[in-house]
Amino acid sequence: MKFRRGRIYEAFFISDIHYLLNKKIKSHKHKELFQLLDHLGKKEIKFNNLYLVGDIIENWFFSADRRLQRVKGKKRFNKLFDRLDKLASGGGKKYYIVGNHDTTSYLMRLSPKVENYLRERDWIICEKAENEILIAIHGHQGQYNKFTWMGSILVLRLLHIFASIFPALFKFSENFYHKHLNRQDPSTIEETLHYYQKLSRLTHQGKKVLISGHTHDFLCIPKINIINTGDWVKSNSFVIQDEKKFSGIRMIARKEFKKEFVLKL
Template identity: 25%
Template sequence: MTNNQLRKKQHYPAIWISDVHLGYKDCKADYLLDFLNSVESDTLYLVGDIIDLWSMKRQFYWPPSHYEVLNCIQTKAASGTRVIYIPGNHDEAFRNYINQTLFGVEIHQQFIHTTKANKRFLLIHGDDFDSATRYNKLVSIAGDAGYDFLLFLNRWTNRIRKIFGGNYYSLASWIKARVHKAREAISAFEDAAVHEAKKQNVDGIICGHIHHPKIKVDDDIIYCNDGDWIESCTALVEQQDGKIELLHWSDTQFILDSADIAILNTPFNTTTSTKPKKSAA
């Protein structure tokens, strides 16, 4: 039996992943497969850019692990998991099938999720907010030479780290966090997302697109970005009490952030831990 078969899977009411970019050479499909095989959920939300059609038009790339990710998702849908797909800009061709079901997967332009704590979250990929960022080239994903160079550095840094026994580390995220204009673009994106949540009269928003995982409360709106599976290897999960956690999943799995959203009026705490997440009991 494999390690995945021996694991006791962690069950969540809901899981959110986005920006997988299947068909792109830097997709961390193996990490995502490990995550998907370690968890179960009532609902699995695919918040856009699951398949990178832009990259595949430039150069076809589809290793077995990328097929296995799609097969795993379809197996979950066939086994009773409700799978909801909100296409992004890199897989926008699937927006032609809005409000339809393909292979057991529901396709929506956006969606409202209500947590166990009875909080309503708007789910949207996030490319709608590009017009709000003055430096949208810095947060675009495919076709950007600067971003490709960051991923090149990321790729080789982790190959060297692996040789010396180190865990996966996102050098690209570290560099972006120190580029002033990139920080401004991310901040503008987050502000636009919070504004949209207030406009739609919901308690929070869950999105992807900018490859910057984060949970925060801004003007009584809970902003959640589930990150990506190119740099960060992160996902959002909902606990049985309605708490939303941001999980990092690479060689070491741990909780990055959590939001106890049952009571919005209490101070918001962000927790960071290097203690391994015990997804296998």
């Protein structure tokens, strides 16, 4: 598929970038992400609404708040958000939906400096974004409740105190967390349906399209109007809304894109 120069779409959805993550600790596709954003920018593609559907900034391995205070760290933030801001049309809105990896707050809030940085750029920070035809939420709410979240964050903080003293423990602490503390992502068809049905109930989905991330599975379940945006760790995927049509697109090479699914309302 090709993007026509100067086209304005209704919305752009992307999640699970895990930006700031060191590739020596965990793989990511940030180079390819910037190729996508630069390509859209050069084509002068615009979106009336931008939705960052959680886990955009990696804040579990390192403190994004501390990084933002440094000149080099601020430049890395600007490198990403300058490109994203460029995609927004003049009258549109920009939503930053908080995901679990965006924060280590017991209240599931962004760190103060990151929050201020985004608000200064006119991003709307929220847990859920909703309009008359869609609901966008990160999706970790289908695995955590308030109590399991607080317990997990407590243990995660303890692990990272040790990891900050011994950097080699960063990878160990993340693996330990996922193996022993984190509820596993759905893998079977039954588990997947159960997970999304729970999200549907939590969000009062109704007949709207429910768009999430979190599990890193790039998928569409048309019967229940479910879309997962995938990630920029393995999938290189995003979703574009054109009126009442939602297209799931995968970047397969530089300037090469494949439409994986279309959901029409």
